[in-house]
Amino acid sequence: MSDGSMTIGAAVAPTGTTRRTLPAHGSRRTHAAYALVTPAAALMLVMLLGPLAGVIALSFTDYQLGAPQFAWIGLANYQDLFADKVFWTALRNTLAYVVIVVPGAVIAGLAIALLIQSGTSLRSLYRTIYFLPVMATLIAMAVVWEFMLHPQFGLVNGMLRGAGLPAFAWLQDRSTALYALCAIGIWQAVGFNMVLFLAGLVSIPKQLYEAAEIDGASSGWARFRLVTWPMLGPVTTFVVVISGIRSFQVFDTVHVLTKGGPSKSTEVLIHSMYTEGFEFFRSGYAAAITVVFLVFVLLLTLIKSRLADRGVHYT
Amino acid sequence: MAQIELSAIRKSFDGTDVLKGIDFRIADGEFISLVGPSGCGKSTLLRIIAGLEPQNSGEVHIDGRPVDGIRPSARNLAMVFQSYALYPHLSAFDNIAVPLRMRRLSAIERLPLLGALLPGRRAKERHIRADIEGIAEQLDITPLLRRKPGQLSGGQRQRVAVGRAMVREPLAFLFDEPLSNLDAKLRVHMRAELAELHRRLKATFVYVTHDQAEAMTMSSRIAVMMGGELIQAGTPAEIYNEPGDIRVAEFIGSPKINVLPGRIRKDGGVDVLGTTLKLTCNAAAGDCRIAVRPERIELGTGPFSGTVVHLENLGAEAFVHLAVEGTGSRLIARLADVRHLPAMASSVAFGFASDAVRMFDPAGKRIELRVEQAERVREPAHV
Known part of the structure; x- marks a missing residue:
């Protein structure tokens, strides 16, 4: 507001006097504006930016949890980090996890939402069933999954054997452990995505489908392409970014089920951070991992705001 | 270009009968308006014609061909929705292109990237572009296409919605209250445009509206619906001048037609407000209702008198609201000459010509009248 009035005033009145009075008036308003922003800014500083700056600062030190003093060591933590094979394994595993879980959870969530939406009865029952994993504690659910995936008496292998297929030691095998975790990750994220997609589907005007039908979009696929998918654009962007960020944060299943093993095949960023920071007490090093993690999350957020700016808005 | 025939269409939602057996034939090239108050089933009927809603019983024939069970997309009708239902993510051009692309391109050709590589796609897109540009020019929306x-x-x-309907040259156009979201001035303008469009295309138009002014000004025929029944169909003049039912008389015309309580005597004469009218009928003696259009009420002379309770001066015309003396009846008279308005609260004599009277029985059905003389009911009749 004040910006606008100042520019207009300056453009309209070329005389020096008015120009001198305007900034005074403007600065008074600026003071008020700053005063009003202060509480929120202070909160943000204390709760978000402060800790963030703290973590970044910590990553330049050799601080160890509980140590009486620390020294600034510059980029040494990062040098160690980038030289460490475990870090690269963790990063690769995390990215693989994200690349598998995000499309899986988004597509499955959308498919289930479409099925529930097109169904006539038991809608709320299905909704509840698919939403259960979101409400349940993942740690507790991980224990259930451990039983399900048990090589000898697990349900999954039992079913595979019943179908005459070879069984796997899912979580104990290097080649399958990460994919087993991905499956659990998808299972856990699907419900949340489904609820978001359902909300998006409900808000699509029915008349658009009727118009599509009249316009000749007779197949379900044609109507999906013409109406559903574009109208879900904003929801989809949001769901992809949220799933992406949550997948980057994967920790609980890894910690409970595999501890990053076997032989680091399921080591992921946050788990590395946890082991370094809370088991080996190398807080500075853990902070450096956190910063790397934050860079990825920030990237995702930037992509999202870029997409949002590009106009997925409709009136 | 098609004729549409509806026979015994019935429809109910959750046990409520919305349409109670509609029989109607829409001729080729006609501009037919379905009018009626909210909830009379006119939109449902349109949706049944379009195929968006299945009827419970009855048949729809388009050009003599039964279309029941045929998908809306296969009926080759175009529809303009009240909310326009434009695809918000597509430009005006692409919106208009949708029906053409859906019909002229195969599913593979419509695929975003792969489709563009197919050999036939380019030529088809060129044709589509040419068609849309032609339509845009007709509707004057060329600068808006992007x-x-x-x-x-x-x-x-x-206009874009109309363009989308026009572009594929459908058998008939269905309009579902398309002007109700526009402001009053634009509505009057679009009314003229739609009527002109109909004259130019000579296609069958089925137009649903609750606005009797739209129906009166545009249609070649009006079908008045009430409570799930089609009460009367006819040209605008017929509907206005010769309503077959008191509900039609009251619905069509603004301000509303004046209705006065009357009585049919044994000899067929009619008394209203203590005065005998110079007309007779063959109906049985009993109560009846007398309806007279506001513009047929003549102020200044006549056997009746009333007090002016309200005046509405619209500039070009004025409406005088009268409370009829000695009864609780109110009526409205239209004055073409606004320079000589009666004063508020003054007493005014009024009358009406015998041929202005439409009479209805208590059930609302029209009673035919015979005018005794062409003379006007001015003096109290001598019985």
């Missing part, structure tokens, strides 16, 4: 619906005004969206 805009998205969100960047268009109500009237512009309306």
